[in-house]
Amino acid sequence: MSRVETEVLIIGGGIGGAAIARELSRYTADATLVEKGADVGQGITKYSSTIMCQGANVLEFRSEYHNSRLVWAGMPLMEPLCRELDVPFKRIGSLELVENQAGMRHPEKMMRRFKDWHGKYLPSDIEPLQFIDRDTLRAWEPNVDKKYIGAVYDPNIAVNDPVRLTIALVDNAKKNGINVLLETEVLDIKAGTDGFEVWTNNGSIACRYIINAAGEYVGKIAQMVDADDFAMYPVKSYQAVLDKKVGGLINRMVLATGSGMVSPTIHGNLFFGISPGSQRLGKAHDHSTDKKLADTALRHAQELVPAVSAADIINSFVGFIVFRNFEIGWHECTVGVSRWVPRFINASIGFPGICAAPGVAKEMIDILTRQGLRLAENPRFDPYEKAMPDFSDLSDEEKKELIARDPRYGHVVCRCETVTEGEIVEAIRRGARTLDGVKFRCRPGMGRCQGGFCGPRVTRILARELGISEEEVTKKGGESRNLLYKGKELLEAHQ
Amino acid sequence: MKLHDVDVAVIGAGPAGMAAAIRAREAGAEKVVLMERAEELGGLLHQCVHNGFGLLYFNEDLTGPEYGHRFIEKALDTGVTPLLETMVVRLGEDRQIGAVNTKEGFITFRPKSIVLAMGCRERSRGALNIPGTRPAGVLTAGTAQRYVNVEGFVPGKKVVILGSGDIGMIMARRLTLEGARVEAVVEILPYIGGLIRNEVQCLHDFDIPLFLNHTVTQIHGEERVEAVTVAQVNGNRQPVAGTQRTIACDTLLLSVGLIPENELSIMAGVRLDPVTGGARVDETRQTNIPGVFAGGNVLHVHDLVDNVSWESEMAGESAARFALEGKQKESGKIVVRAGRNIRYVVPQTISGRRDTTLYMRVNEPEETVRIKVGDIMTKGVRAVKPSEMLKIELSAEKLGKLREGTKEITVDCEKRGGK
C-alpha cells in the first residue's frame, strides 16, 4: 500500500478525465489521474456513436443549456486536437431527413434560428446548415429510403475514434508530466478542511482538488463526500456495428427525429443506434443488451436505410447516457464545483460528451483557477503525439519499407482487419495490457470474425511480451481471463 | 523466391489447397505455388485431432493430422512449391496477387491461373446478436478447439454449447475428455446441425444433454461468463415465455455455422452465390473471372473433408489446363437451378459435355424422397437432411440426353410413394 500526494486528483480515465488531464498538462500542475479499469477509455466513451462536432442543430442545442455551450465551444477545437494527437478524424456531414410537407416546418425553423445564432452563440467559423431537396438527396445517398422528400445537411458533422483519442490524450498528458494510475479504483473519500483523503484499492491519495469524471459512477463518487447535489438517470442506449462490406451503403450520417441514426464509422464500417430521444431508463450499470432494444434499433435503422440487415451485424452493445434531469433529458450536464463541497468539481459531461470534452477541459482550467489553484505555463509542454503505424493503410512501398525495418510487420495476425504482429507489439509497448487494450489500439478482433481467428495468436503475443503465461492474459483486466486451465489440469484435479 | 513465372497459385493450404496444388502439378503445370499464412501446410486439419477423416477418400479412418500429413507428403513429392507464413492481402481483377511475409516483405505477382482455397470462418456472437453482457469466456467452437488441441489450454470447466454443428459436438466430447463438464448442447432447430455420427459418438456416448428447439436468450457475467439463460423456441424460432431457465457455467461455445471466407474473391470481382456464400462456378470450378477457380469450403461449406479434396482436385486440374492453354474452351452454359426443397446446387452452371458431380443441400429434412435432375435422371434417397450434403453423379452420356439449346435444368427433391 502506497501513499500518493498530489494537488489535483482526476477520477476517471474516460474522454472527460483524459481531456482535462491533457489540458492541465499545459501548466506546471501537480496532477494525478486514476482509472479503475485496466485501460483508459473503456467506460461510456467506448460505447459512443463517435459522431463529432454536433451542435448546429439549434432546435436541440440551445443557449440556455450549459451542455450546449460546451458542445459549441468544442466544435472548432475537435479537428485541430485530433491532428495534434494524430488521431483519425473525418468530416462526413449529416442529413436529417424530412418525410413530408408537414415535416418541413422543423427544418425551416432550424435554419432560421441557425442564421440568428451563428456567430452569436455558435462559433462563427463553423459551416452553415443547408437544405437539400429530394433529387440531391437521391444523388448523394441512393440507399436512403425513397420516401424522404429532402434533408437538412449539416456539413460540420464528423467521425473519429473516441477511444484512441482518449488514449492519445492520456499518453500526451503523461508525457507532459501528469501522473496516471491504472487499475486504481477510488473506494472512499473524506473531505478535510483544506484537502481530501482518498482511499483506493492501491493505497491512499492526499489531494487538494478533486475532479469527479467517473462517467456512469459520478453519482457514487459524489456521494462519498455528500457532494451529490444532483440526481443521475442512467439511460440505456443500443448500438450495432455492421461489416465493412456494407460500409459504403451511405456516405453521411443519416437520422430522423425521434427514431434512429445510421452512419459510417472512421474505420469504414457502418453502424446504427437509437437516437437519445427515444431511449429508455435502464438499471444502472447493467450493460446487457436486450432483444427488444436491438429489434427497435434495427427497425429504426431500416426505416432510414432499408438495406441495413441483421445478417451484417458483427457486434452490438449497450451504453449509458447519464441524464441530470429526466425532463430536460440529454440536453443538460453537470460540470462545475459542488455547491456544498469546495474544491470538489463534478465533470459529468453528458451527451454528446465527446464533442463537449475539449470545451469542458478549457472551462475546467477557469473553474480550478477560481477555486484558488495557481497555474503557471508548462515551458516543456509538447502538444504532439505520433500514432502507431497502421499497416493496412500504407502504400505498397511503405509496407515494404516497414517490413524491411521490422520483419514482424510482415506477419499478419488478424486477417479481417489485416493487423500485423509488429502493430500488436507496438500497442503493447505503448501500454496495452489486455486483449481489449490491444484491440482498441490497433483493431485485431474488431472485424467480422470478432477475434475467432486472431484471439489465440494475440493471446500468445501478449503473454510473450508481458512475460506472463497465456492463462493470465485477460480480456479487460480483473477476472476476465479467457483460458482458465492448462491442458490436463482438470483431469489431475479429479484424481 | 522468383514468382514471375508461376503457372498456378493456390491460396490457402488446407485440404482444399493441398489437393488443388497436387493435382495441378500432376496435370502438367510447371510451377505451382501453395500460399499459406501459417508456418506449415495443412490448415485446420492440425487442430482436428479426432478421427473420421478419409473414410471415403482413402477407405481408412484417419485423424485430421494423419489425413493432412498424406497430402503434405504428396505435395512435396509432386514438386509443389510451398510459400509459407505468407498472407495474401490483395487480389486484383487481373489475377494480380499482393501478399506479405516477414522475409520478402510485400510481394506482387501475376500467375497464369489461381485456385481460391481460403476455407471458411465461424459465425461469431456478434453475428447472432445474443443479448446479454460481454464477458470473457464466449468463444467459437473452433477457437476453443485450437486452444485445447494446439495451444494446450482448457477454456473452462462448466460449458454450454450453442449450436450443434460438427465442431461444437466434437468439442463437447473433447472438453469432457479434458475433465470439463458440458452442461448442455442447445440447438434452435428441431434437428442437429452436424452429422448423425457426431451426435451419437460425441453426445450420446458421453451422456451430454442435447436440447433441440432451444436457444440461449441471455448471457450473464461481468468479467467472466457466470451463466446463460436458455429457453424453448416456437415454430418461428422465438423464445416461448415461461420456458426460460438459467444454467450456471463459465464458458459458452458457439457452433452456429460457417461462412466461406471470400474477402479476396470479392476484391478480385468474383461473383458470389448469395445462398452458399461462395463463388458461382461451372463444373470445372471456374468462377466468372477467367483463370480464377475455387474449391473446398471457400466455395460452399462441406461436412466431409473427402469431398473437399475431390472437389479441389477438379479446381486444380482446371487451373493447370488454363495455365497451359492460356484460356479455357468456351463451353455452353446451362444454369442449374435449385428446385423443391433444394437449398443450393454446386456447380451453378454446367456445360453438359462432361461427367459432372452435383453437390447439393436440402432446406428441410425429409424421408423417402427422390432427387430429380431435369428429366434426365432421378435417384431415390431414403432420408435427406440439411446437414448432410448430397452428391449426384451425372455421366456425359446422361447429359447427352438434354435437348440441344437447353438453357437451364432444375434439381428437385420430391416425395416418393403415396402423395
Ligand SMILES: Cc1cc2nc3c(=O)[nH]c(=O)nc-3n(C[C@H](O)[C@H](O)[C@H](O)COP(=O)(O)OP(=O)(O)OC[C@H]3O[C@@H](n4cnc5c(N)ncnc54)[C@H](O)[C@@H]3O)c2cc1C
Ligand atoms: C450509446 C451512446 C452513444 C453516444 N454517442 C455520442 C456521440 O456520437 N458523440 C458524442 O460526443 N458523445 C456521445 N455519447 C456520449 C459520450 O460517450 C459520453 O458523454 C462520454 O463518453 C462520457 O465520458 P466520461 O469521461 O464522462 O465517462 P467515461 O468514459 O465513462 O469515463 C469514466 C471513467 O471513470 C472510471 N471510473 C469510474 N468509477 C471510478 C472509480 N471509483 N475510481 C476510478 N475510476 C473510476 C471508469 O472506469 C471510466 O473509465 C454517447 C453515449 C452513449 C452511451
